[in-house]
Amino acid sequence: MTPTTTPTTSASPDGARPIGTLLVANRGEIARRIIRTCKALGVATVAVHAPGEENAAHVREADAAVRLSVPEGRGPVDAYLDPEALVAAARTAGADAVHPGYGFLSENAAFARAVTGAGLTWVGPAAEAVEQMGSKTLAKKVARDAGVPVADALDPEDVRAEDLPVLVKAVSGGGGRGMRVVRDLDALAAQAQAARTEAASAFGDPTVFCEPYVERGRHVEVQVLADLHGTVWALGERDCSVQRRHQKVLEEAPAPGLPEQTRQRLHRAARDLAAAIGYTGAGTAEFLVPVTEEGLGEPVFLEMNTRLQVEHPVTECVTGLDLVEWQLRIAEGEPLPGAEPPAPRGHAVEARLYAEDPRNGWRPRAGLLHAFDVPAATVSFTPLTTPGVRLDHGVAAGDVVGTDFDPMLAKVIAYGTDRRDALRRLAAALADARLHGVGTNRDLLVRALRHPDFAGAHDRPERLHTAFLTGDRLAALAQPLAEPATEELAALAASLASMEAASGKGALPAGIPAGWRNLPSAPHRRRHTTDAGREITSAFRSVRGAHLPERDGVRVLSAASDQVVLEVDGLRRAFTVLSGESSSRAGEVYVESALGSVTLTPVDPLPEPEATVDPGALPAPMPGTVTAVDVSVGEKVREGQTLLRMEAMKMEHRVTAPAAGAVRELPVAAGERVPAGAPLAVLDYTGPGTGDPDDTPDSDDHGSQGARSTPHNEGLDP
Known part of the structure; x- marks a missing residue:
């Protein structure tokens, strides 16, 4: 990790001054x-x-x-x-x-x-460095001239069959916007045009290019820190291979299982690139390391981010440095303290906690945040100096998560003496967190951290790659942490708490116990649905103030409106119950216990009649802005065809036709802001889809009740 350095003095360069x-x-x-x-x-x-x-x-x-x-x-x-x-x-x-x-x-x-x-x-690098690295194609040329290995950049018009598969990327893009994987040459023109449209909307620059698509690769980046006196540090590397739709989910430092020769090659390439453009401040050089069954291949340069990264806390943990502090000190002209950067110690892992619904196409979720607490966290926004958990967050309980900004709620970072220690701390901290009011990716994060292929990446580095969260594995990891038996106990606790709450509101005359009824032989029955749509019926009798569940092995030790204690097969289990009556999903109940967190919705035994809805109407999945309308009134459409696109929480959502038909109405126009549930289009259906298999929606597409989400967060880096 020897830095690139030139002889300097400790005097501040011309123009540098203290920041007040x-x-x-x-x-x-x-x-x-x-x-x-x-x-x-x-x-x-x-x-x-x-x-x-x-x-x-x-x-x-x-x-x-x-x-x-x-x-x-x-x-x-x-x-x-x-x-x-x-x-x-x-x-x-x-x-x-x-x-x-x-x-x-x-x-x-x-x-x-x-x-x-x-x-x-x-507080950042010179505008010239930002400009050179801001264009991905120019950055590749600069890197190649500096001797850094680079993946080829192709004009979409020059791609041939032997070049496939390719990744279409926006020249000025980031965060997954303007990116398309193309495996069929006939689909390239349409995909490139879609990427251009998206890039123009997101970045004001429609220029795109193609590069070879690596099906399985390790996304490894090197943290650079350079002062105004010519010293450049390669401050260790981070692995960011666990991604979903090109958006990072888990990041860690150091990169597990990386051969020392590869590590040194990456550090040297990052230093050489930074030195070539006179870089100053904090920045990150990103590389892709191909993965094969035999191991890791030769790395190639992807891009350089000329700013602080979202995942910078893991580097702070293993080095003990405050990177924001050094950004400020470097801007003031202070030299880095010595020629050698601190050697990494221990291991750190970061998880990005998003407000999104894994059981509804990973659609971003807005609403009132009833509870937000990570009890294991001991510090926030500052480097950990001893093993523990750090929380960097932009929200708190009582905040409303809206649709105007990105859906990241927080970053949870664990630092441990080694990788196993850090992973265990982070998984436990997330599992024990109280997160109520909006759906999150918490369960996915915990299951991914505990997956044997991720946990064993140090010994089997080829098992960790950018395709880790795809296909059947993604579906399996997205399952709720709470087992069905836990959900049933939570539903019983919610039913008992609801009865106690009703008693406390004076619904019964004084002296009448909660749950009293004039037909004691019939049990109370309460129905709830889980987030996954499973309906649970809880049955119990109330006799002389005691609640008797109709379930073997379960006994009620105490019941209050906010906590229920059960004895389950001889074990005492406490359940904390929180009502979410004021949330956007009115009536939700949140139940916490050592067995896991469960969100339930009571089933109304006497539901109000619902208004008739035109079966051909496609409602807005959430509040947002319509960015493009891709069809016209009277046009015939295929099943899965994109009708229009909208943006919410800095993500693009494609509203597609659930079946073949004709467009009857288009009540919205591009640029229009719409509330959730507003009709976006109305179709007259003619039958099942008849399109070519290549035109059918993929697993991320949804019809009238959904939209395809392409993640992009304006406050997040890719």
Whole structure:
């Protein structure tokens, strides 16, 4: 891990000066992370926020805040995308420096120039370096000239059959947007055009290219830290191979099972690339290492992110460095402390906790967050110095998770003496977390961390790769952690708690116990459905104030409106019950125990009659903005054909035809913001789909009740 370095003195370079007040040009979790380090260093902070975010955590924690305006007809996200407005905010607040965080304008060379042009310190690399690495095709050329191994970049027009499969990528893309895997040459033109449209919408640049698609690869990246005096550190590597739809899910450092020769080659390539462009500050060089049954192949360069990464905490854990602190110190002109970076110690793993519904096409979920607690976490936003769990989060209990920003709720990071220790700590911390009000990917994360192929990656590195979360394995790992027997006990606890709550509200005359009825021989029956749609009936009798479940081996020890204690086959089990009556999914009940977390919905024994719905209507799966309408009234469509696209929580959703038919109505237009359930299109069906097999929807497509989601998070890196 020898750095690239040139002789320097400790004097600050011309133009570098101490930072007194920093404007954080971001929001949520990363803004809070930066503010925390600034407070420790004694640097004053200024937050920015869109309308409606006046009480956001990052706004409350900063020393001052500036409200940004939203252009007419646009959404809150656009408030963070105006360089001139952000520079004006810095001037208004008297800030002398700007930190862009990640996402938004963090890799925008024009923003970097606007900041320095206003006489402010830009906490990041020079605009020229951002520009060179911002274009994936230009970055490949620069890397090749620096002697770094690079995958070929092909123009879509030049792809031949022998080049397949290929990955279509947006030149200015990230986070999975503008990416398509193509295995059939006949499908390339249409897929390239779809990628261009998506890239233009997401990044303002429709340019795409193709590169060879590696079915199984290890996504390994090297953390670079470079000062203004010519020293470049390769600060260890991270493995980010566990991904879903090109979006990272689990990240760790160091990369498990990586041959030492490959590790040194990656570190050297990252240093050489950074030195070639005069890079300064924190950045990440990303590589793909092909995986075969025999082991790992030769790495190739993918891209360089000229900013802090979402997964930077795992590097902080194993090195003991605060990377945000060093971003600030380098911007002030301070040299790195020595020629050698700290040697990594121990192991760290990070999980990205998303608000999404794994049982409904992984669709993002919005709503009121009733509970958000990770009891195992001992620190937030700061490097761990001893084995434990860290939580970096942008939300708290009582917050509303909306649809305007990305669906990441938090990052949960575990640091251990070795990989086995870190994995066990992280899996337990996630399993014990209280997360209620919106669906999450928590169960997937826990099952993935405990999967033998992931846990054994140090000894069998070929079993960990970018296709880890695909096919049958993804479906299996997405199953609820709570077993059916646990769900049944939770439903019984919820039924008993509901009865006690009704008694406490004075529903019965004084002196009448909860559950009293004039026909004691008949049991009480309560029905609930689980998140997966399974219906559970709980039956019990109430005799002289005691509840007697009609289930062998189960005895009620105590029952209250918020906690029920059962004896199950001789073991005492306590269940905490929380009602979610004010959530977007009214009536949900959340039950926590050592056996797992269960979400239940009571079944109304006397449901209200529902309004008649046109069977051909396709409702919006969530609030969002229609980005494109791909059909016209009267047009005949195939089963699975895309009718229109909408964006919500920074993800694209394709609304497809559930069966062949004709378009009767299109009540929405591109650019229109729609609420959940609003009709997007109305079809007259003519029968089952008759399209070519290649035109049928894949496992991520849904009809009238769903949409295909292509993840992209403006605050997240790919």
